[in-house]
Amino acid sequence: DSGVTQTPKHLITATGQRVTLRCSPRSGDLSVYWYQQSLDQGLQFLIQYYNGEERAKGNILERFSAQQFPDLHSELNLSSLELGDSALYFCASSVGTGLTEKLFFGSGTQLSVL
Amino acid sequence: AQKITQTQPGMFVQEKEAVTLDCTYDTSDPSYGLFWYKQPSSGEMIFLIYQGSYDQQNATEGRYSLNFQKARKSANLVISASQLGDSAMYFCAMREGTYNTGRRALTFGSGTRLQVQP
Numbered sequence: 162d163s164g165v166t167q168t169p170k171h172l173i174t175a176t177g178q179r180v181t182l183r184c185s186p187r188s189g190d191l192s193v194y195w196y197q198q199s200l201d202q203g204l205q206f207l208i209q210y211y212n213g214e215e216r217a218k219g220n221i222l223e224r225f226s227a228q229q230f231p232d233l234h235s236e237l238n239l240s241s242l243e244l245g246d247s248a249l250y251f252c253a254s255s256v257g258t259g260l261t262e263k264l265f266f267g268s269g270t271q272l273s274v275l
Numbered sequence: 276a277q278k279i280t281q282t283q284p285g286m287f288v289q290e291k292e293a294v295t296l297d298c299t300y301d302t303s304d305p306s307y308g309l310f311w312y313k314q315p316s317s318g319e320m321i322f323l324i325y326q327g328s329y330d331q332q333n334a335t336e337g338r339y340s341l342n343f344q345k346a347r348k349s350a351n352l353v354i355s356a357s358q359l360g361d362s363a364m365y366f367c368a369m370r371e372g373t374y375n376t377g378r379r380a381l382t383f384g385s386g387t388r389l390q391v392q393p
Contacts, residue, residue, distance in 0.1 A: 163319070194380055204366065204383040217380055251320065258379035260308045260372035261327060266320035 164188065167252050167267035175275055179240040182270045186233055186254030192216075193235040194255075194264060195227055199248040210235055211258060242274045278302065279367050279384035286389050288357045295342070296352040296387045298367030306372035309350040310381060311341070314364040323365075326350055328372075357391045364388050 164187035174180055186193050195207040197220075206219030210229035221227075224242075229235040239246060249271050253264040280299045288294040300309065311323040326334045326341045334341040342351040354361055365388075368381040 192379075196383075203385045206380045206382065209380050219380060249318065253320070255379075260306060260370060260379070261325060262379070263310060263322045263325060264320075264381055265322070266312075268317075268319050271318075 163265040163267065165190075165252060165254050165265050165267035167250075167270050169270060170268065171271045171273075173273045173275065174242060176242055176244060178242050178274075179238065180242065180272065182237040182239070182250055182252075182272075184235045184237070184252030184254075184267060186235070186252075187265055190254035190256050190265070191233065192255045192258055193229055193233070194253045195221075195235070195237050196251040196253065197248045198251060198269070202248075204251075207237070216258070239272070244274050247272055247274045278382045279369055281367055281384035281387050283387045284385075286387055288354075288389065288391055290359060290391055290393050291356055293353060293355045294357055294389065296354070296365050296367075296389065298350045298352065298384060300348050300350060300367070300369050302348075302369065302371055304371040308370045308372065309341070309343070310368040310370070311339070311350075311352045312366045312368060312383075313361075314366065314386070315360075316363070320366075324352065354389075359391050359393065362389060362391045 166185040191212045193210045207221040209217040227237045249269045253266045255262040307328045309326045313321045324336045340353045364386045366386045367384045
């Protein structure tokens, strides 16, 4: 158990809908990262937050947004969903942003858009 | 350009034998870290081993070791005495360190699927 909690584990929805994925980082971790894993794109970095502030953006679509709350949990919002958004979405956390710090991953949310 | 390249989509190894999973990387940053993660069929990402660009010795963690060849920009994972439970996807990842110190996401390769045969 990595200590990172993601909910829900599975999500099935229809095209055009909006969903929210939730992540609770490990106790004490200030940095949260969101990744998308799909068969054709592999593991793609979406966005990073540190202590409530956005720090970096990767390949995140404009239809997607995220935030980190004062209690450090984070939410990833996906809207106007398309079939191609079906993927495994990971949240990861680390204490800070040091070079050597490993990321601890949650078990992921499997999103299926039908 | 790809920053992390894993050229072996799939590998087979016999139980109890050693296996090397290849990883090459591309960066102009003198300060960086290299990571290996394991993803079993259950889906979670498990950290295995870390190597820093300034580390003089190759990293080792139990049965895992990292063959770090800085001049060749390679960071191959060696698993000794393979076990059936080692069957999984293995990902190499890099974090660059000198610039944009607040931005420290890992960049992952495409992975290698390892199957350990009895």
